[in-house]
Amino acid sequence: MQQSLIQALGIINCTILKRLHDHSFEVMHCNQDWFYSLAPEAVGNTLFELSDNSPFLNDFLIDAEDFWQIGNDGQIQSGIWTEQSADKLLRLEAIAAVAKGECYLVINNLEVEYKRQQKTLQVARELLISNDKVLAQHEYIHARLDEVLRINQDLQSLQEPIKKVIENAEFGVFICDPKLRVINQNPFAFSLFEIDKDTSDADPFSIFMALFEKQCQEYQRVIETASHWYGELFWHKPPYTSKWLQVAIYPVKNDNGLLKNWVFIVSDVSRVKYLMQKNEELSLYDNVTNLPNRQFFWQALEKSLQKSAAFFVFYIDVKHFKRINELHGHGAGDHLLVDISERLISLLQKDDLCARIGGNEFGVMLFSEQDQQQCNQFAKRIIEAIESPFYTESHQKIQVGVNIGVAHYPTDTADAEELMKFADLAMFAAKRTAKSSVQFYSTALREASQKRMEMEASLRHAIEQGHFELYLQPILELESGQITKAEALIRWRLEDGSLVAPDDFIPLAEQTGLIVPLGKWVINRAGEMLKTIIQHKPSLKVSVNLSPRQFSDKNLVSFLKSVVDHCGIPAQNLELELTEGVLIDNFDKVQQLLNDVRKMGISVSIDDFGTGYSSLAYLQKLPIDHLKIDRSFVRDLDTNDSDRAIVLAVIAMAHSLKLGVIAEGVENRQQRQFLLDNQCDTAQGYLFSKPVPFDDFCQQLIVESSQNKH
Structure with a gap:
């Protein structure tokens, strides 16, 4: 690659490698000593095989190989990681790209950009970098643990680099069995809750679970349905210690859809909260969409309850958002969130409120529609608006759907936590359909949800015991x-000898992932x-x-x-x-x-x-x-x-x-x-x-x- 072109494009502090096969690469551009500390085998060689010197880069290459094998033009990013060279700390980012059938690996040194940003917008910069770092770390650990536990169904193969990353991580990791008994917890989990492992009998996981149960309105639903959860908790240790904790909870299931492990990842984001307090706008607004955030939404919800005016609460979940990030990159995912937020705002009246309350979740407080029929029509307008195609900056077409759960104040409840809990339960029920849908909370919905969980347990038992027969239609x-x-055509034989038709259990198997072991x-x-x-x-x-x-x-x-x-x-x-x-x-x-x-x-x-x-x-x-x-x-x-x-x-x-x-x-x-x-x-x-x-x-x-x- 010509140096004049490199300079014209402003590509200064990076290395560009062309992938030949497996770990073999050709150097297209590199004039930086920092790269040779990362890959000493490249010194003096245009063609070389990348060694395993960097656990983070080596782990990213696993995903990169899958991406390169697909062969579609595009790119995926590793997120920022730190690497210690001989004389300084490097801040690096890797990009795996495909262009016109050729595969490339780009490694950026973000040190210059880091220092430049440090001089401007200090509060915002530190806040966003800290938050993004936590998110990246959580997703990294989750992805690797999920892969290891799915394949091996035990913890014996937590070898390098994942074992090293967990043991040295600056965040707590708990790995539990299905009954929430701790199998493994890393050293930082103890220091996070200020526990001396050698002298104290205190258990960090017990402290964490007590916080989770008390502060999370979705606790019961998350545990009973083995669902993913992401959010924040507050821990106070008298007399002086207080911490904000960012939490990611991941259920790990085997091929039969059976829960094998829980993975809990907990980070101290007290500094982020401190920075938020120094910048009121950042503390109450989402940095990607500029919508009000979860904290703002909760404050508005509690204030609205004091006014006693009737309204609807929407819990909106964007379908397949993770897949879009994987296929098109996180940049495209952020653009999609911005476009979705703009479409939602365009549907609202002056007194209505829309907020981003999770990674791919939005909340709406709807005052402008007074009855359920009008509210249902509004929900259909949301579905229609969001199902219209989106386009990436490279003009690739993206289509998504939404699941919408709705609860009503004061008909359903007069309590803020219950109102959100009921809207979340309704949204979870809407997820059971393949297409976009809206679901209103009702006592019948709660009863149906309970029956569904009972049927799911029976179906799992039937799979384990082999209570199925295969019929043939000529x-x-x-x-x-x-x-x-x-x-x-499959049939489910109950213990009383009667048969359950496929239409009665196949949809549930599809929704829960049990269709995979059934299909096998x-x-x-x-x-x-x-x-x-x-x-x-x-x-x-x-x-x-x-x-x-x-x-x-x-x-x-x-x-x-x-x-x-x-x-x-x-x-x-x-x-x-x-x-x-x-x-x-x-x-x-x-x-x-x-x-x-x-x-x-x-x-x-x-x-x-x-x-x-x-x-x-x-x-x-x-x-x-x-x-x-x-x-x-x-x-x-x-x-x-x-x-x-x-x-x-x-x-x-x-x-x-x-x-x-x-x-x-x-x-x-x-x-x-x-x-x-x-x-x-x-x-x-x-x-x-x-x-x-x-x-x-x-x-x-x-x-x-x-x-x-x-």
């Missing part, structure tokens, strides 16, 4: 009437069934439905391979079904996964086609074998001209793309004849057979084989 070739395929069980069981089925009919396929959550599993392809190998079945006899929504939400990831699946020989069908975001683009780009016409279009084929037109269009389009067509929900002979006359390939439905147990399905194959012989 799929027939319309021309010959022969069974060519079967769809695998289905694939395993389908493989075992195929081992027997192909003895009756070697060409027959079994199709299994894949949940959107399963596409987030990096090990899905290797798991499919292990099932095929373990069961000793041809991969060609297995088929995956996925919905259109999965394709739209995760196109790049799905494209790679389906290409890998097709290389194995597994076929792919699109379920419920026509009900989602139908697009010729993905049909042409993705390796798809079949389209399944949704039963809603088949149901009224006898009487509805529009449904007939849709079915004919799907069949014609599919055949033009050389895709097979499967009709779902065929229940009478007229429907079957229409589909047959118009070249639909295969069909399933009660006209042919309901979903049946495995033995009954095998019996159908035996009967069919016997009839063919005659």
Whole structure:
């Protein structure tokens, strides 16, 4: 890279490396001695392999490798970390970037910028840097612990660099079992609460939990539902000691969705609070959006209760915000928050209030609408406004949704803490739907929430005990009437012998993440069934439905391979079904996964086609074998001209793309004849057979084989 260009761009105190493969890099720009203290192997070498001298940089490279493998143009940042060189303390930031297919690592030395900022806006600078540092540290520790505990489900593999970072961290870390019994706590946890570990019996975690339970209105919901929580607590030790604590709580769950550990990260932010007190504007306003912050919102809420005027409280959660930060960078995430805040403010009247009360959460006090119907209409306007596309500075399109919980004063409660607690509970209920939604608090909601938690516990128990069965519904070739395929459908067998239909527990499994272990069980069981089925009919396929959550599993392809190998079945006899929504939400990831699946020989069908975001683009780009016409279009084929037109269009389009067509929900002979006359390939439905147990399905194959012989 030309030095004149470097200078023109103002790129002065940084090193630019081009990634060749793994830890091998080529130096594009470097004239700084500080980098060679970080990577001595680069001295005198244009090409070199980066060693493990820096735990923080080495750990960032794990995420960078995943990002580079995706290959999409963009960048991710490490956040600021400190590194001790031979003669001074370095303040560094790493950026992993992809540009036109080439991968780069940029390491910035922020020392000059640090000193410049120190001379101006001292209070604001220290406040923001301190706060950002705490956030970065919390997220770093959480991400690494989450990865380690998910893979190993114990603490034996907390090796360098993560173990070293925890032990030497300037913040408290508690790791607990599901029953909140401490497994590990680092040295700073003791000094944070001014406890001498050698001479005192006091327990820092007990002190922390007492504060959390007393000061957090979401305490019960967080513990009972194993949810993430982020916020502040205040600790006072008589007679003189007082501290503000910034807290991040992370539940760590295994592949079965079972809580394995709690991770609590606690930082002393008393200095930040002190700086806030010196700057009233910073103490009450969010530095990213310039909206009132959580503290301002609480003060306004308590004042409004004293006036006794009725109003609604909104708890607004922006969906998938963490994913946006990961894909587009934290800069894009901040711009998104600013845009969202502007859209929210544009909907409010003079007396209404909007605040940013969490990382991706907003609170609204609505005085301008007087009844629930008007409030509901207002909530729908919020959803419509925020679902409109956003664009990054590089013109990349971003779409998000929101979950909204609403509580009313004084109908629901006259207490500020309960009002927020009820709005939070309603928001949590709204999260259970895939799309943006609004939920009003009610006693029925509280009861339903309790029943849901009971059902979730029963579902977890059923997974652990294997209380499930796999039914098969035949799929027939319309021309010959022969069974060519079967769809695998899960059933939950209760202890009293009755069956729970999928519609009653699959949505809950999706919301809680339990769909992942359930999905693996289905694939395993389908493989075992195929081992027997192909003895009756070697060409027959079994199709299994894949949940959107399963596409987030990096090990899905290797798991499919292990099932095929373990069961000793041809991969060609297995088929995956996925919905259109999965394709739209995760196109790049799905494209790679389906290409890998097709290389194995597994076929792919699109379920419920026509009900989602139908697009010729993905049909042409993705390796798809079949389209399944949704039963809603088949149901009224006898009487509805529009449904007939849709079915004919799907069949014609599919055949033009050389895709097979499967009709779902065929229940009478007229429907079957229409589909047959118009070249639909295969069909399933009660006209042919309901979903049946495995033995009954095998019996159908035996009967069919016997009839063919005659």
